[in-house]
Every structure is written in structure tokens, then in C-alpha cells.
Amino acid sequence: MTTPSGHTSAIQASRVIGTEVYNTEGRHIGSIENVMLDKMSNNIMFAVIGFGGFLGIGEKYHAVPWASLDYDPGHNGYVVPFSKEQLEAAPVHDISDLTGDGTRVRDDAYTYYKVPPYWI
Template sequence: MPTKSGHTTAIRASRVIGTNVYNGTGDKVGEIEDVMLDKTADNIMFAVVGFGGFLGVGEKYHAIPWKLLDYDENAGGYVVPFTKEQLEQAPAHGITELTENDGRRVRDMSFSYYKVDAPAQNLY
């Protein structure tokens, strides 16, 4: 089933990684470094977006809830509904922190900051 913009709902993670991320005014704010999955709940936990740094040095990683990323074909990347200042003030993490406590601490901080309800968890 296509999305509201006419795209298919399925995409390979390898096509998402490396895609640019823009704010609502068209400024590039980073790129998707990875996608964090909750393998027990069949959910995407968040997109890992890298901001700043050079060749991985000094780079900050932001966990952005997947539902906030909107692919814009004209931009050739994802657009988030936040200003550069809001993104700069968002919780930032080192790459190893993203998976500590099964990623839930980072996910909860991110969902709280962006005011998004966390997906219901499946209990197997």
C-alpha cells in the first residue's frame, strides 16, 4: 500500500542509510547513519541521524522517531519538522550509547523530546 506521497511502504534499510536529512526550510542537517530495530516488538525504534563532525570525529548521533521522517523525492532525502536549533538542542549520544539498555533509554529520551508516543510493545 502506498504512502500519502505515493511511495511504497516497504524499503530496504540499505537504501535508507546514507540518505540526507533536511529541516523544514530545506537546510541539510545530517544523514541517516543507521536504523535501530526492536527485534522483539517488530518495530523500528528510531533512525540514527548523524550531525556534525568530520569523518566520524566529533559527530553526534540523534535518535529521531521514524514516524517524524518524511521522504521528499524532490529533495532526495528525508525532511523533519524541526528547526536547526531544535535539532541542535535534542539529546545527542555516542554511537555505543544507542544500544545501551536495549536502546530503550535513548528511544524514551528521543520520543519525550520530540513529543511522540512510543509504540506499544509486543510481549512474547
């Protein structure tokens, strides 16, 4: 089965992790470090996108609602519909912030990016 944009509706997490991410201006902004799963609702909470840093030092992580990412074969990566300024002003986390249940991070991300929550 395919999504409305023509993509398949299922993908292995191992194929997603490490994929590059670009903004609407075509600028490379980072890569997907992980995906957080919501065990209670069987949904993806958010993608963890690593920005900046070198060899993991100084890197910050953004939680981006999964529904905001769209795979673009031309970039061989995901594109998010956010400007450079929106991404720079987005909530930023240390990797330790993303452990635990993740609901605070999820709620902050969906509120900031104005994405309708899947859990309501």
C-alpha cells in the same frame, strides 16, 4: 501498498542508510547512519542521524523517531518537521550510547520530539 503520503510501505534498510536529512527550513542537517530495530514489537525504534564531525571524528548522533521522517523526492532525502533550534537542543549521543537495547535512547527521543510512542 502505499502510505497515506503516497510512499511505499516497505523499503530496504540499505536504501535508507546514507540518505541525507533536511529540516523544515530546507537546511541539510546530516545523514541516516543506521536504523535501530525493536525485535520485540517488530517496529523501527528510531533512525540514527549523524550530525557534524569530519570523517567520523567529533560526530554526534541523534535518535529521531522513524515516524518523523518523510521522504522528499525534491531533496532526494528525508525531511524532519523540526526547526534548527529544536534539533540543536535535542538529546545527543555517542555511537556507544546507541548500542545495547536502545530503550532509554528511544524513550528520550520520543519524549523530546513529542511523538506518540508505538510501543504502548
